[in-house]
Structures are given as structure tokens and as C-alpha cells.
Amino acid sequence: MSKALEAKNINKYFRKPTEFHVLKDISFGIDHGEFVSIMGKSGCGKSTLLYILSTMDTDYEGELYINDELLTNKTPDELSMIRNEKIGFVFQFHYLLSEFTVLENVMLPAKKLGKKSHEEIEHDAMSKLKLLGIEDQALKLSSRISGGQKQRVAIARALINNPMIIMGDEPTGNLDSKNAENVFDIFKSLTEDQGLSLLVVTHDNDFAERTDRIITMGDGRIIS
Amino acid sequence: MKLGVILSISKTHLLSRKKQTAVAALGVTFGIGAYVIMMSFMTGLNGLLDGLVLNRTPHVRLYNEMEPSAVQPVEKSAEFNEHKQLVRSVKPKQSQERIHNALAIIAFLKKQKNVRGVTPVVRSQGFYLAGSTRLGASLQGVDVMKEVEFYNLDDYIVQGKAEDLATNDNAIILGKGAADLLSISVGDIVQVSNPTGDIFPLKVVAFYQSGLADIDKVQSYVNIKTAQRLRGESVHFITDINVKLNRMEDAPEVAKDLEKLFDIKAVTVQEANAQFETGSFIRNLISYAVSVTLLIVAGFGIYNILNMLIYEKMNDIAILKATGFSGKDVRMIFLSQAILIGLLGGLLGLLLGYGVSLLISHVPFDTEALPTIKTYPINFDPMFYIIGIVFALISTFLAGYLPSRKAQNIDPVEIIRGQ
Numbered sequence: 058m059s060k061a062l063e064a065k066n067i068n069k070y071f072r073k074p075t076e077f078h079v080l081k082d083i084s085f086g087i088d089h090g091e092f093v094s095i096m097g098k099s100g101c102g103k104s105t106l107l108y109i110l111s112t113m114d115t116d117y118e119g120e121l122y123i124n125d126e127l128l129t130n131k132t133p134d135e136l137s138m139i140r141n142e143k144i145g146f147v148f149q150f151h152y153l154l155s156e157f158t159v160l161e162n163v164m165l166p167a168k169k170l171g172k173k174s175h176e177e178i179e180h181d182a183m184s185k186l187k188l189l190g191i192e193d194q195a196l197k198l199s200s201r202i203s204g205g206q207k208q209r210v211a212i213a214r215a216l217i218n219n220p221m222i223i224m225g226d227e228p229t230g231n232l233d234s235k236n237a238e239n240v241f242d243i244f245k246s247l248t249e250d251q252g253l254s255l256l257v258v259t260h261d262n263d264f265a266e267r268t269d270r271i272i273t274m275g276d277g278r279i280i281s
Numbered sequence: 282m283k284l285g286v287i288l289s290i291s292k293t294h295l296l297s298r299k300k301q302t303a304v305a306a307l308g309v310t311f312g313i314g315a316y317v318i319m320m321s322f323m324t325g326l327n328g329l330l331d332g333l334v335l336n337r338t339p340h341v342r343l344y345n346e347m348e349p350s351a352v353q354p355v356e357k358s359a360e361f362n363e364h365k366q367l368v369r370s371v372k373p374k375q376s377q378e379r380i381h382n383a384l385a386i387i388a389f390l391k392k393q394k395n396v397r398g399v400t401p402v403v404r405s406q407g408f409y410l411a412g413s414t415r416l417g418a419s420l421q422g423v424d425v426m427k428e429v430e431f432y433n434l435d436d437y438i439v440q441g442k443a444e445d446l447a448t449n450d451n452a453i454i455l456g457k458g459a460a461d462l463l464s465i466s467v468g469d470i471v472q473v474s475n476p477t478g479d480i481f482p483l484k485v486v487a488f489y490q491s492g493l494a495d496i497d498k499v500q501s502y503v504n505i506k507t508a509q510r511l512r513g514e515s516v517h518f519i520t521d522i523n524v525k526l527n528r529m530e531d532a533p534e535v536a537k538d539l540e541k542l543f544d545i546k547a548v549t550v551q552e553a554n555a556q557f558e559t560g561s562f563i564r565n566l567i568s569y570a571v572s573v574t575l576l577i578v579a580g581f582g583i584y585n586i587l588n589m590l591i592y593e594k595m596n597d598i599a600i601l602k603a604t605g606f607s608g609k610d611v612r613m614i615f616l617s618q619a620i621l622i623g624l625l626g627g628l629l630g631l632l633l634g635y636g637v638s639l640l641i642s643h644v645p646f647d648t649e650a651l652p653t654i655k656t657y658p659i660n661f662d663p664m665f666y667i668i669g670i671v672f673a674l675i676s677t678f679l680a681g682y683l684p685s686r687k688a689q690n691i692d693p694v695e696i697i698r699g700q
Binding site for chain 1: 286596604605610
């Protein structure tokens with residue numbers, strides 16, 4: 058069976074201020090529909106790994122595959138398109154475009170993809186918002202909604218192009234336990250109902266323990 | 282598809298910070314507006330000043346100059362060739378003032394393709410008589426209809442009608458200065474005598490005012506026949522031939538050819554009025570320098586505002602890149618904002634420029650020099666408006682180029698991790 062995401066022998070160095078070997082020979086894979094969390098102490102390189110996997114950081118050694126397609130050495134423009142189409146992101150800070158409405162924020166990646174008409178995109182966006190239970194906020198400016206709502210909007214935006222995999226960098230780190238619970242439930246149902254793969258970096262033990270698999274990192278290596 | 286999305290993002294950016302956008306656009310507006318106003322006003326004024334002299338000066342003037350013989354008789358003698366020759370007190374050669382075979386030359390010139398008009402002139406000296414007082418007069422015998430057609434004589438007529446001269450061989454268009462001295466009004470008779478003392482009563486049909494007081498005191502226009510009669514000469518007597526060409530720039534060449542062909546003195550408008558071209562050139566240079574400076578200042582304003590905008594929008598840029606917008610897309614978002622500011626500001630600038638120009642063109646402007654001009658001269662050449670908007674777009678593009686490149690190169694990972 059093919060993997061949703063596969064990393065082979067990834068090495069990463071920070072060159073400034075002094076050379077530092079951040080990631081040492083990282084290899085692992087994620088299956089379709091698998092919910093994986095990455096844990097580890099601060100500074101162990103887990104966020105760095107996530108940004109390499111997300112294709113935003115291209116300064117590494119080794120090979121990276123998404124859906125068995127080799128991404129290493131692709132041009133930035135090609136990687137942008139892959140990010141747009143196959144990867145959804147949810148960050149710790151909600152990172153919405155504050156001057157746009159909730160609906161516009163969700164629609165933007167689909168508009169960039171440009172495969173559907175404006176009406177279809179709007180319909181899709183509304184259905185994603187409905188899925189996350191915030192369709193009533195659609196026309197508000199994204200700076201005017203609460204933190205938990207913002208996080209759900211960010212998830213809706215990550216889903217809009219029906220990606221292969223969703224990556225999150227402490228997606229619940231900034232939320233109270235009730236909202237964190239909420240987000241976890243949403244993630245869980247996405248993997249179970251829609252076969253999405255999920256890769257989440259987290260500090261939250263409770264959160265991690267309920268995922269399918271925990272990858273623990275320490276000192277730039279995968280420990281378990 | 283892309284452009285629509287990109288433009289909708291930049292529109293939202295611009296509209297969500299209306300004040301900054303307005304300030305940036307106003308910078309361009311003032312730059313372009315000032316450019317249009319300055320150019321319209323300056324070239325209008327240039328046209329007026331040039332017209333003051335250039336329109337009234339023939340492009341080539343043919344006449345016989347009284348001058349010393351280029352070759353003195355002694356130089357022709359073989360006997361003295363070896364010797365050092367010294368001729369003292371050389372006098373101008375006695376020669377005819379009339380142009381030899383003038384009518385044939387006129388006929389020849391009229392056939393030339395690059396010639397717009399040929400007008401014969403008979404110059405005559407004389408006096409205006411007021412009782413026992415005699416005032417010096419310089420009478421030009423002209424074909425008045427042609428003077429009106431080619432040299433805008435009627436622009437300088439302050440009273441009466443130039444055309445009335447054409448139908449009356451005993452009429453005169455008197456300089457305003459002379460008329461004031463003689464206390465004469467249009468319709469009166471002025472006594473004019475020639476140098477030999479014969480007196481001619483001439484009816485004043487119009488006054489003209491050139492703007493040069495000394496000329497207005499002495500110069501007046503009569504018919505060619507009247508001038509010939511004053512001089513006691515026949516109809517073949519012509520002292521000057523004035524030539525107006527289709528292109529003023531051809532004058533030096535034409536003058537050279539004619540000098541050779543007819544053995545005659547030919548003076549071009551460029552020789553006669555060298556200072557005017559220099560003046561126009563310098564004035565244009567100054568207007569361009571000032572406008573370009575204004576636009577550069579406006580450009581720096583835009584550069585600044587975009588730079589600030591990009592710092593404020595670091596998060597947005599990171600998020601756009603993370604969700605699949607390429608560096609090029611991000612760059613287009615900010616570059617299009619710069620160009621939108623340029624377009625908006627530029628169009629407003631054209632409107633401002635047009636409005637103020639229109640206003641200036643209605644401000645009264647009384648000048649002795651041009652009696653028919655009542656308001657400030659403005660040149661509404663559409664070229665200034667085209668240059669203005671192109672300039673606005675180019676300068677805002679350049680101002681937006683560097684900041685938008687910076688946006689393109691922002692690393693989203695650094696921004697997202699930096700939180």
C-alpha cells in the first residue's frame with residue numbers, strides 16, 4: 058500500500074550562527090487515513106521537521122514523497138502548487154487574513170487552485186464551515202471571531218481543496234481544553250470519515266495519546 | 282484565473298487601509314497634476330512668446346544688402362598680386378535696393394513644394410506730418426490679405442480692420458504709438474511725406490500694436506502700390522521677398538540655395554531670432570525637471586508605504602505562501618497594489634491638471650504685446666495627458682518593484698516559527 062507521506066533519510070543543518078545538525082537521518086511514513094502525532098521536547102527539531110515535510114523548507118538532505126511523488130528538488134512554484142492542492146495547514150496561531158471575511162479566508166486556496174467556479178467554491182466553503190459548525194460566522198471579518206472559532210476556520214481552510222494530508226503545528230496549543238477537545242474530535246472524524254491523513258506536532262500528552270501513533274523525537278532523531 | 286484572485290486580494294488590502302492608500306495616491310495625483318499644469322501652462326506661454334516673434338517673421342527673407350564689394354578692384358589686378366595691398370575707408374557698393382527680376386523669383390518660389398507662401402514687400406522711408414512737426418515713418422508696402430494669412434497681422438490689429446486696406450490704395454494701417462503721438466483716430470486722414478517731400482494724404486483704416494513700443498511709433502502698413510508710389514517707382518519695384526515654408530527647420534538650407542541661385546541676401550528666421558529657441562528649450566527643460574522631481578518624491582512615498590505595508594502583512598504573506606500561493610503571486614499582489622495606486626492617483630492627477638489648467642485659461646491676462654489675448658494661454662495638448670498617465674504607471678511600478686520583490690522572497694517558515 059502506498060504511503061500518504063514518506064520521508065527518507067532526512068538531514069537538516071542550521072548554518073547560522075554556527076553549524077548545527079538539527080535533524081539526523083529521519084525516516085518514517087504515514088499511511089492514508091492515519092492520525093499521527095509528533096512529540097518531543099522543545100528544540101528537538103519537531104517543528105523543523107514539520108516545515109520540511111510541509112515543503113515550505115527546502116534546505117535539507119534526503120528524500121520526501123507525498124503520495125509516492127518525489128518532492129525533493131522541485132521548483133518553488135511546483136511546490137506551491139502541491140501545497141495548494143495536497144496539503145492543508147493548521148497552525149498554533151490561527152493565521153487568518155484579518156481583513157477578509159471568514160468565508161473569503163476559506164475560499165482563497167480554492168480560488169488559487171482555480172479548478173472550480175466561484176459559486177462551487179463558495180458552496181464548498183460553506184459546507185466545510187458547516188462541517189465545523191461555524192457557518193453562521195461566514196460573513197464576519199475573521200478578526201472579529203473568537204480564538205476557538207478562528208482555529209476551526211483555519212481547519213476549514215485546510216480542508217477546502219480536499220487535501221491528502223493535514224499538518225498541524227500545535228493546533229490546540231493556544232486553545233482552552235474545551236476547544237482543544239473540539240478540534241481533536243474534528244480531526245478524528247476527518248480521518249475516520251474522509252480517509253485523510255493527519256500529522257500533528259504537539260506538546261499535549263492527552264491529545265497525543267488518543268492518536269493512532271505517536272512519534273517521539275529527541276535530539277534530532279526519532280526515538281520511538 | 283490568477284489575476285482575478287490576486288486583484289481581489291490587493292483590492293481588499295487597499296480598501297482596508299483607505300487613509301494610507303489615499304495618501305499614496307494623492308502623492309501621485311499632485312505629481313501628475315503639477316506635471317500637466319506646468320506643461321500646459323509653460324508650452325502655452327512658449328507658444329505665445331514664440332508666436333510673438335516667430336509667427337510674424339518670415340522663414341526666409343530675401344533682399345539686397347548694401348555692402349562693400351567682397352573683392353576690391355585692386356585685388357583683380359595681376360600687377361599688384363605680389364604686393365601687400367591696403368585699402369582704407371572701404372565704402373558700401375552703390376547697388377540697387379530693388380530685387381532684380383523680383384516677379385520671376387516670386388513665380389519660381391511659388392512653384393516650390395516646401396514653400397507655403399511668398400509675399401512681396403516694398404519698404405519705404407517717410408514722415409508723418411502733424412502741422413510743422415515731422416515724425417519718422419517706416420512704411421511697409423504689403424499685400425495685406427497675405428499678411429493676415431501667413432503672418433497673423435489681424436492678431437495685432439487693435440482697432441479697425443486690416444482687410445479694409447486691401448480695397449483702398451490711399452489707406453494706411455497706423456502703429457498705435459504713432460497714432461497716439463499724432464492724436465489720430467481710425468477714419469481720419471494722416472499726411473505722409475516721402476523723403477523727397479511729396480505729400481500723400483492717407484486714410485487710417487486700422488491701428489496695430491506689435492508690443493514693441495519703438496516699432497509702433499514708426500512702422501505702418503500700406504498697399505504695395507502705395508509704397509511704390511511713395512518711392513516714385515514702377516510696379517516691378519520690390520525690395521523684399523518674404524518666404525514662409527511648410528517646415529521652419531528647412532529655412533537654413535533653402536536660404537543657402539536661394540542665395541546661390543539668385544545672388545541675393547537671404548536671412549533665415551533662425552538667424553533673426555536665435556534667442557527664442559534657446560528660451561523655449563530652457564523653459565521646457567525646467568518644467569520637465571520640476572515634474573520629474575515631483576514624481577520621484579511621490580514615488581518614494583509609495584515605496585515607503587508599500588514597505589510598511591509589507592512589514593505589517595508578514596503574517597498574511599506567510600499564510601498565503603503556506604496555503605499554496607507562489608512567490609510570484611505574492612509579488613503580483615503587492616505590485617498590483619502599487620500600480621492600482623498609480624492608476625488611481627494618475628487619473629485623479631489628470632483630472633486635477635485639466636481642472637486647474639481650465640481655471641488658469643480663464644484668468645484674465647492683459648498684455649500690451651498681444652492685444653487679442655485676453656486670458657492666460659494654455660496648451661491642451663492630449664500628449665501631456667498620455668505622458669502623465671504613463672509616467673504615473675512607470676514610477677509607481679518602479680516604487681513597488683523592490684518592496685514586492687522583498688515580499689516574494691519572504692520565507693514563510695521564519696515568520697510562522699517566529700511567533
